[in-house]
Amino acid sequence: MDRYAPAAFGGILTFGGINLSRAESALLARQLGAIQTHRPNVRLLSEGDMLDRPRLIRSGWACRVRFLSDGRRQILNYYLPGDILGLSLDPDPVALAGYASLTRLMTMEVGTLRTLALDRPDEYPELAAACRRMKVHEEFYLLAQITRIGRQKAYERVAHLLLEFYSRLSRTGLAEGASFQLPLTQEALADGLGLSAVHVNRTFKLLKRKNYVRVERGTVTLLEREALAEMCGFREPEDLFQVDTVPHKTAVSF
């Protein structure tokens, strides 16, 4: 059941929610690699591995993760359908953390695309730009992750992460209205949020009671998206690139 979108719509290639033109998609279509499936909760790459074979996620969710010696687990970031596992524009790239599947996963090898983006960016400008943009987004989400777990309350963290998921899935066409499929266990959320699974559960209960969200069978509905975003200070990465329209948000003191 690959309910989570294909990353190519009618011949248009999409990476991390960024569409290539039909023309460039056509050029690249025959460069796509083999498809693999992976079961949930398996290690895909280990710290220190070479990242020369990035894989595009066609369905399912994955993450980067680090373990402490006593078994504590920290999820560093999540990868959703359309994201690329192990994308690096470095000529000699190394995994800075482990990569693991969180659900059943279907991936496609895109090592060739990586090579093209690196060696002939001029021939594939959109591909190269999409790769760079994906890296920027990845860093943006890392920074969001730090702010969430460093300075936000449990209910803010959960709200913020749900908004991030919604935003990212929307870009890939995987949200329906205000709803999306969330295939993660509460434990997988907890390990990303720096909380215990029990407390994630209670926090969901709180958000439901306050009518911020509805959750039924793995489907999350954000009922008050504006209010939710306001409450937890959520911002889209796109906001950063439209500096001309919005006047500069004069930030808090010093």
Next chain:
Amino acid sequence: MDRYAPAAFGGILTFGGINLSRAESALLARQLGAIQTHRPNVRLLSEGDMLDRPRLIRSGWACRVRFLSDGRRQILNYYLPGDILGLSLDPDPVALAGYASLTRLMTMEVGTLRTLALDRPDEYPELAAACRRMKVHEEFYLLAQITRIGRQKAYERVAHLLLEFYSRLSRTGLAEGASFQLPLTQEALADGLGLSAVHVNRTFKLLKRKNYVRVERGTVTLLEREALAEMCGFREPEDLFQVDTVPHKTAVSF
């Protein structure tokens, strides 16, 4: 009093602890830009700003930071002497968070170096490699930051961050034996560690009592570096690149 090292030793350029050859340093030496000083706790760049003018830190410490609407502050990463503020290899780079000084700061404009690294990497291979390496280190430290604040105890967090500072300063020649100058307030540490300033203070007291560290006048001495690293799971980024020597550390379960 710029007690914190110059980033150039006898004509050798050093970026983030990575030395260029004498030859390439000589080629680049005349491309260095103007020097500026900045007072402590001022905003250097805001979210969304163009990053076309990176600045090398010659002395002092800085950080990237994000504020919540009620004034809570999260420090995302720290920049030490020899680091570059706003380094990006993207053609059209944007600040993903604010940049601020934490101490008095002396910086040097290195926009020209950025341009050379981008446009003529073949002529300046070491410069280009150093820039890439710095970006990798930066991401490595972001991941460490996430693990610290997401899943470690206060005393582990503090120990881990001190080890990181020691490691980074050592590479630039700014550590003396087991000691280094730590010019940050406990509040600046707290905002990076996701703790309150009071608790940082108490945690220092604990680490002192256990004879892990000594602190006097802004000088930190790591008394039991091995034990400390073991206790908090600290690892050097270099470990990742020497996969051949060390057999693969089979990590915790799945």
Next chain:
DNA sequence: CGAAGGCTTGATTCAGATCAATTCTTGTGG
């Protein structure tokens, strides 16, 4: 149908936050 994994809930504990003084430093101006 049964087993296993995930979810939910209650009871209890605890790490770290918050509040409130007091000292200690450090930089400044006279």
Next chain:
DNA sequence: CCACAAGAATTGATCTGAATCAAGCCTTCG
């Protein structure tokens, strides 16, 4: 060189958000 003011560091007392422990209850799915 000294006095002081402002900012840091330190300490105590108290509170609280989230962890932990421990059942029970749902869903899946073979």
